[in-house]
Amino acid sequence: AALPAPDPAALAARLRTSLAQGAPGAMARIDDHRLSHDDHATVYKAMEGVADRGTAEPMDAADRFRIGSVTKTFSAVVLLQLAAEGRVRLDSPVDHYLPGLLPDDRITVRHLLSHSSGLYDYTSDLFARTVPGFEAVRTRVFTYRELLDLSLRHPLTQVPGAGHAYSNTNYVVAGLLIEELTGHPVRTEYENRIIEPLQLSDTFYVHPGTGIPGRYARGYLTPDEAEAPLVDATEQTVSWAQSAGALISSTRDLNTFLSALLGGRLLPAARLAEMRRWIPAGTGQAYGLGLRRRDLSCGVSVYGHTGAVQGYYTYAFTSEDGRRSLTALANVSNNGRVHLTMLSTLEPAFCGKRAK
Numbered sequence: 001a002a003l004p005a006p007d008p009a010a011l012a013a014r015l016r017t018s019l020a021q022g023a024p025g026a027m028a029r030i031d032d033h034r035l036s037h038d039d040h041a042t043v044y045k046a047m048e049g050v051a052d053r054g055t056a057e058p059m060d061a062a063d064r065f066r067i068g069s070v071t072k073t074f075s076a077v078v079l080l081q082l083a084a085e086g087r088v089r090l091d092s093p094v095d096h097y098l099p100g101l102l103p104d105d106r107i108t109v110r111h112l113l114s115h116s117s118g119l120y121d122y123t124s125d126l127f128a129r130t131v132p133g134f135e136a137v138r139t140r141v142f143t144y145r146e147l148l149d150l151s152l153r154h155p156l157t158q159v160p161g162a163g164h165a166y167s168n169t170n171y172v173v174a175g176l177l178i179e180e181l182t183g184h185p186v187r188t189e190y191e192n193r194i195i196e197p198l199q200l201s202d203t204f205y206v207h208p209g210t211g212i213p214g215r216y217a218r219g220y221l222t223p224d225e226a227e228a229p230l231v232d233a234t235e236q237t238v239s240w241a242q243s244a245g246a247l248i249s250s251t252r253d254l255n256t257f258l259s260a261l262l263g264g265r266l267l268p269a270a271r272l273a274e275m276r277r278w279i280p281a282g283t284g285q286a287y288g289l290g291l292r293r294r295d296l297s298c299g300v301s302v303y304g305h306t307g308a309v310q311g312y313y314t315y316a317f318t319s320e321d322g323r324r325s326l327t328a329l330a331n332v333s334n335n336g337r338v339h340l341t342m343l344s345t346l347e348p349a350f351c352g353k354r355a356k
């Protein structure tokens, strides 16, 4: 079905609303291949505010940033490629590959990737107090085992497979599984299977480094205390997340990645179909394997992931056929109003003037 043309003016207006709600800067890029039969894309860029509050450097759509849980889609693609190669079975217990690691041998690889394992999310403890929690881990380097141990202090939150229960722990175990199956660090697998084949020259896994290569937007964390000043959260290891959230990328590269994924250029059709077996995850949204589906007001569904890492809110989605992609970024976090406004950029991007 034809998508309505994007409404760039409405998209830019929503970015300006995010600034009024506390974001120092915001940006978005749409790559639209639906207007032509060749691979030429019509590119729309919108940018508002600043990438750096100290220098007032304007936000630029080419700026790199921390993508948070959009990383989970990369990790899921690696495991689904390994499944296509016959090196892992989605419905096998994790215990088969990592004996004794988890407390319940009913937890399968599919449970991890669909967030239905019941493994407790350790970040609920780490970040109960936003700024102190962040400052306590911003330069720490965790092992996967240490993060899993933080989770296993708590019982499972549900019987494995009972439904969608989002937990970063699932993608920490997914990282352990990737390393066990391949003998390589996840960085090597991201590079060999996704970054290099798609020429994602703005995409990096620098863990445990704290810097962002090249030109980037600084990210600002909103304290829990009203009126307290923003905290510059740019430099951090993101070791609390790793294969659950430590990638760096750009609006261009995430659009290329999601367009390739939904366009069938990263996974065989049968594996992409597995990724799109949906579990309900709230009104108008569902979760597959490392992939979110959001159902928009105009009846269009879009596919991708969101990300929330200290200082950065990311929204990366594409159309059913991967021919129109949007990535939007606000360089602030812990701000619910900005989150909802940025989430609403999907509407003008995919519903155009029919957006709600």
Ligand SMILES: CC1(C)S[C@@H]2[C@H](NC(=O)CCCC[C@H](NC(=O)C[NH3+])C(=O)[O-])C(=O)N2[C@H]1C(=O)[O-]
Pocket: 067, 068, 069, 070, 123, 127, 128, 129, 130, 131, 133, 166, 168, 221, 245, 305, 306, 307, 308, 309, 310, 311, 312, 333, 334, 335
């Ligand atoms: C499900 C989410 C939203 S949370 C999950 C993951 N991010 C985290 O787990 C970090 C949460 C703390 C971030 C911090 N908030 C606090 O400390 C609040 N006390 C802030 O806003 O910077 C990610 O990314 N996912 C998002 C996703 O998948 O969209």
